[in-house]
Every structure is written in C-alpha cells, then in structure tokens.
Amino acid sequence: MNKKKLTYIEECGLMFEQLGLARMVGRVFGYLLICDEDAVSFDQIREVLSASKGSISSTTKQLVQIGFIETVSLPGDRKTYFKVTDIELGKMLSQRMNFFEKFAEVLSKGRNLKNREDEVSDWLRDAAVFYSWVGEEIEQMIQKWHHEKENIIKQKE
Amino acid sequence: MNKKKLTYIEECGLMFEQLGLARMVGRVFGYLLICDEDAVSFDQIREVLSASKGSISSTTKQLVQIGFIETVSLPGDRKTYFKVTDIELGKMLSQRMNFFEKFAEVLSKGRNLKNREDEVSDWLRDAAVFYSWVGEEIEQMIQKWHHEKENIIKQKE
DNA sequence: CATTAAGTTCAATTTGTTTTGAACTTAATA
DNA sequence: TATTAAGTTCAAAACAAATTGAACTTAATG
Numbered sequence: 001m002n003k004k005k006l007t008y009i010e011e012c013g014l015m016f017e018q019l020g021l022a023r024m025v026g027r028v029f030g031y032l033l034i035c036d037e038d039a040v041s042f043d044q045i046r047e048v049l050s051a052s053k054g055s056i057s058s059t060t061k062q063l064v065q066i067g068f069i070e071t072v073s074l075p076g077d078r079k080t081y082f083k084v085t086d087i088e089l090g091k092m093l094s095q096r097m098n099f100f101e102k103f104a105e106v107l108s109k110g111r112n113l114k115n116r117e118d119e120v121s122d123w124l125r126d127a128a129v130f131y132s133w134v135g136e137e138i139e140q141m142i143q144k145w146h147h148e149k150e151n152i153i154k155q156k157e
Numbered sequence: 158m159n160k161k162k163l164t165y166i167e168e169c170g171l172m173f174e175q176l177g178l179a180r181m182v183g184r185v186f187g188y189l190l191i192c193d194e195d196a197v198s199f200d201q202i203r204e205v206l207s208a209s210k211g212s213i214s215s216t217t218k219q220l221v222q223i224g225f226i227e228t229v230s231l232p233g234d235r236k237t238y239f240k241v242t243d244i245e246l247g248k249m250l251s252q253r254m255n256f257f258e259k260f261a262e263v264l265s266k267g268r269n270l271k272n273r274e275d276e277v278s279d280w281l282r283d284a285a286v287f288y289s290w291v292g293e294e295i296e297q298m299i300q301k302w303h304h305e306k307e308n309i310i311k312q313k314e
Numbered sequence: 315c316a317t318t319a320a321g322t323t324c325a326a327t328t329t330g331t332t333t334t335g336a337a338c339t340t341a342a343t344a
Numbered sequence: 345t346a347t348t349a350a351g352t353t354c355a356a357a358a359c360a361a362a363t364t365g366a367a368c369t370t371a372a373t374g
Contacts, residue, residue, distance in 0.1 A: 004270060005270055008266065008267060008270055011263055011266075012263065012267075015259070015260060015263050018177065018256055020175070020177070022361090022362075023362090024362080024363090030267070032277075033267045033277060033281065034267050034270045034271055036271055036272045036273050036275075038275075042320075042321070043320085051363075051364090052363060052364045052365065053320090053321070053322080053364090053365085054321095054322075054323075054324085054363070054364060054365070055362080055363055055364075056321095057321060057322055057323085058322090058323090058362095058363095061322090076372095078319060078320060078321095078371075078372060078373090079319090079320070079321095080320075080321075084277055084280070086276065086280060087280070089283065089284055089287045093287075093291065099175055102172070103172060106168055106169065106172050109165065109168075110165060110169075110187070110190045110191050113161060113162055113165055113191045114191055114193055115193045116193050118193075118195075119243065120189075120190055120241055123241070123243060123244070124190065125310075126246065126306070126310060127246055129309060129310050129313045130246045130250075130302065130306075130309075132313065133302070133309055133313065134250065134298070137298050137301075138295075138298075141291070141294050141295075141298070144294075145287065145290070149283070149287075152286060152287075152290055153282075153283060153286050156286045156289065156290065179331090179332080180332090181332080181333085199350075199351070200350085208333075208334090209333060209334045209335065210334090210335085210350090210351070210352080211333070211334060211335070211336095211351095211352075211353075211354085212332080212333055212334070213351095214351060214352055214353085215332095215333095215352090215353090218352090233342095235341075235342060235343090235349060235350060235351095236349090236350070236351095237350075237351075
C-alpha cells in the first residue's frame, strides 16, 4: 500500500472519530473505499493496517452491524472477504441526525425543572422548538434528496 | 440541589458528549440552565458538581471560549460569577455542522486515489455531492430559521 | 476423524483522557 | 506592604478506551 493511501486511511479514521465512531472503524472503511479490489480478505486488512486479529475481528463486526460493509464468501475458499455496502446516503445521514429530537426533549425538560421564569426559560423554549424543527427539516431535506438526487448530482459534478 | 436537577445535569453531560464535547462541559452548562439564579459563583458550581477547583477552572474557561457562558463580576466582590449566554441558535448549529464540507472533500479525495473506476467510485462521487449539498441546505435552513423563527415558535409551542 | 486454516473471545496490557490537589499567581483589603 | 481570598496551572493519579495475543471454537480438507 503506498504512502498516500495510508495517509488517506488515517484521514478516514479521524473523520469517523468526528462521527463518534472508533478510529479503527474509519480506517477499515477507508481502506475498503480505495482498495481497487472487489473485496478484501480479513488478513489483507490486518496486514495493511498493521493491527491484531482481535482488533480486525471486532472492527469488521461492528462495520457489518452498522451496515457499512458486508462479507463476501467464495466456494472452495474458507476466507471471509469484505466490501463496502452500497449505503443509502439519506439513511446514513438520518441515523446520525436523530439526536435532534432528543436534544429538543432535554431542553424542554430543563425548562420544566426551573422554579422561575426568566431569560433562560425563554431561551430553553426557543432552543427546544429550534431543534425539533431542525429534526423535521432534515427529514424533509432527505426526502428532497431522494426525489432530486439525479438532478443534484448532474448539477454539482 | 435536588435529585431531579442533579439527574438533569448528568443528562446534559451525556448530551454534550454526543456533540463531541467533554461531559463536564455539559454538566456545568446544564446546571447554569436550571439554577434559578441570575449568575452562579465558581465555588457554587464546584460544590454542586462535587469537582475540584482545577476541573471547574478549565471547564468554565472552555465554555466561555466557545461562547456558551459568560462571566459576571460585581464591584466589591472578588468572586467570578457565570451565566449562560443568550446563544444564537443558528450559529450554535452551523458551528457543529461545518464538517459536512470536510466530509465531501475526504470522499472526493478517496475517489481520486483509486486506480480504477468501479461501483465504489460512483458511490464516492455521489456521497461527496451529497455531503456538499447537505452543507449548503443546512445553511439555507438556518437562514430560513432567522427569517421565520417567530412564526415557527408560535406554531410549535 | 485428525489436522489445519480462519476467526473469535477475553483477560491483560497499552494508550489516551479526565480529574485531582498542591503550589503558584493575582489583585483586593486591612 | 502584609495578608488573604479567588482562581490558575500542571504534574501525578485515577479512570476509561483501544489493542494485543494466546487460548479457544468452528468448519473445511486430507
């Protein structure tokens, strides 16, 4: 694996960390993105990432579980191969964005816990409304993507 | 401080963790949200959260730095007091959502690193377009909030 | 059915992060 | 100017998360 690709793999690790996932998860996914092979074996991943079997085992498991990669098996070959799933982008986002409703609830709850009304109460009310609204808007945005993605991609590229 | 409020403070800690900030940062902010006082002293915070001076010092500093709280001082009183800032909600969100453009770049870069074109290349292209588009849409969404917040709040509450 | 290749599991270790606490700074008061 | 209250700093301790590696499982092959 050349240096540029290894650097890229690290960059993916950091990106996934931003998403709240483990760095190693991002590395494995990043490698599968740029590997130029239809599927990659467990041991290839282990070697490229210089990690232990245990680490690769738990990481690939997690990636399969969240639907980012899938396993491939071949007759007459005991190895397991992995490839990235054709992940539905809208779903990928909405899974990560579902905390807005939760935020709205927490902020609302805060307002109810207060024993007096003040500027902060007002802010809590507005903030709860805001995050609830944001959650809805993002859902709509994802619908829009579904309907218009062909046009958006054509326009953008 | 009653049990319900302490539980709430913990809940805020976890919420902030989701945002990639430290749990203690969320705790202090949560306390200031529900404290029923115009401003709270350094030592009050320390006591309610059962934490060390060092911990409160670095946490309040961080919260001031990111603009979530502000200090209040009074003549004839050497103490520092803290209160939540009237944070502009749109700004609060856009600061957290600026990673979409970064994502788009990383995905695009991945496509360029590949030595062949395949289904994954296509996905990388689409994903890069998607995240770039999402970044723009969120900016628009925030503009919409600015223009219509009064109506949105009225409708929602 | 014994052997071996391929992964999994999990206790122990390594690595990274958070928190403490004691020494230090700063500035207000006596 | 000495004292003291209020915070800050940062090295060490506590805690938490990620990683290893060796023993274990599983299933394919000779």
